[in-house]
Amino acid sequence: MLNITMFSKADSVKGQGVGSAYLELMRLLQTHWQDEFNIKINRYGRSAISHYHTVNPMFYLSTFMPNRGRKIGYVHFLPETLEGSLKLPKPFQAIFNRYLISFYKRMDHIVVVNPTFIPKLEAYNISRADVTYIPNFVSKREFYEMTKKKQLQLRQKYGYDQDKFMILGTGQIQDRKGVPDFIELARRNPDIQFVWAGGFSFGRITDGYQELKQVVDNPPANLSFPGIVDREKLVDYYNMADLFLLPSYNELFPMSVLEAFSCGTPVLLRDLDLYRAIIDGYYQAASDVDDMQKQIDHLRDNPAGMQFLHDKAVLASKDYSEERLARIWHDFYLQQAKEG
Incomplete structure (x- = not known):
């Protein structure tokens, strides 16, 4: 041994x-x-x-x-x-x-x-x-796709509108994660439910803490910050979401993207070289916040496009x-x- x-x-x-x-x-x-x-x-x-x-x-x-x-x-x-x-x-x-x-x-x-x-x-x-x-x-035992009925039940459980398009982001609340862009998109789209599951893991030494803390404490009506979500409950959030958005400027191999893939959630990411090296073809890319807005506008009214990204997510989860x-x-x- x-x-x-x-x-x-x-x-x-x-x-x-x-x-x-x-x-x-x-x-x-x-x-x-x-x-x-x-x-x-x-x-x-x-x-x-x-x-x-x-x-x-x-x-x-x-x-x-x-x-x-x-x-x-x-x-x-x-x-x-x-x-x-x-x-x-x-x-x-x-x-x-x-x-x-x-x-x-x-x-x-x-x-x-x-x-x-x-x-x-x-x-x-x-x-x-x-x-x-x-x-x-990630393990399929922990992160898996639920039925549409269960997804709607979860929205009711957590207090989210069952009919609204929902966009999820996860991870530490910090500038590197692109959280300011996530907030900006929420302000531009009051008819969309935005949820960021995560918190200030390193407190006041987090880059951008003061500005971000003000928004977390007083977010727009359509933006929710549930805080750091226990890992066993994160699967609920990926299943409730119509689209997973990670606007990070710098990443390694984000676990959150793999978790979203494993749940069959369509993925939209900032267009970074490092993603092309590991998960090219499995997600939709956007160059900046305006491009993210364009992709959101396109996807929310495009069931075929959303299904395509769902299927790509499922394929990615098999590769990893x-x-x-x-x-x-x-x-x-x-x-x-x-x-x-």
């Missing part, structure tokens, strides 16, 4: 994708490979593989300890992708950026959730040969299925153990 130690604090802050990805991987390994992998969490004993999911200082120090085995780093962000997420004084930001890259360089091998990160890591003098791309995934990723992770760990 292969001994694997997971080092993670990803689930200590609610409402962030890193935590969702970590929990999904843990559940996958325990479901599919419990007879082959002996998994421990945040333990400092001997291990064949140490898989670092977050970059906490104590974890960094542990990389200098003996018996860590093969050190695997999970790269969910780089210094440039943190811009627009947290607002830190420049000296602290510079120190953290150097620390982050130093952490990654302590690893024997890196896993990225988006292949566009590979050349960026090379720019930090991390060899391409030491990097593997493994995408995120739990079964396929279970085998990929299994083979990856065994290969890394051989090289350790």
Whole structure:
């Protein structure tokens, strides 16, 4: 049996994708490979593989300890992708950026959730040969499409109009997520119900906190902020929505998009290069807030277009299925153990 130690604090802050990805991987390994992998969490004993999911200082120090085995780093962000997420004084930001890259360089091998990160890591003098791309995934047991009848019942349960076109966004409320554009679209479309499920996971240091907090506290009548929604209830929101909109300016491999796909919810995203690298053809793209408005106008009166995006979402969820990723992770760990 292969001994694997997971080092993670990803689930200590609610409402962030890193935590969702970590929990999904843990559940996958325990479901599919419990007879082959002996998994421990945040333990400092001997291990064949140490898989670092977050970059906490104590974890960094542990990389200098003996018996860590093969050190695997999970790269969910780089210094440039943190811009627009947290607002830190420049000296602290510079120190953290150097620390982050130093952490990654302590690893024997890196896993990225988006292949566009590979050349960026090379720019930090991390060899391409030491990097593997493994995408995120979600479980169909947790995120699944419900019947139309159940979807309408959920709208009644949560207090949303059953007849209104509903647009959902999820994730942390911050500038990087494009929440100001989401708010702008809500103001432009008073006859559409907009819902953003998420909150200020990092409080006042969230970039754009003051301006966004004012809107969250006093939103337009057609804009709802239910706060950070427990993961087991998020499936309800994806099913209630007619369209999922994520207007982020910068993402890695957003769990929220995979969750929407898994629920069969049509997806509209800002047109970003990194999406083309991983999910091209499965969603509708828009260049800016005006283009998003144009796409919304087109889709809400176009049942055939909505059905097309629904079908694409279903296809995407098969490509990023739990079964396929279970085998990929299994083979990856065994290969890394051989090289350790």
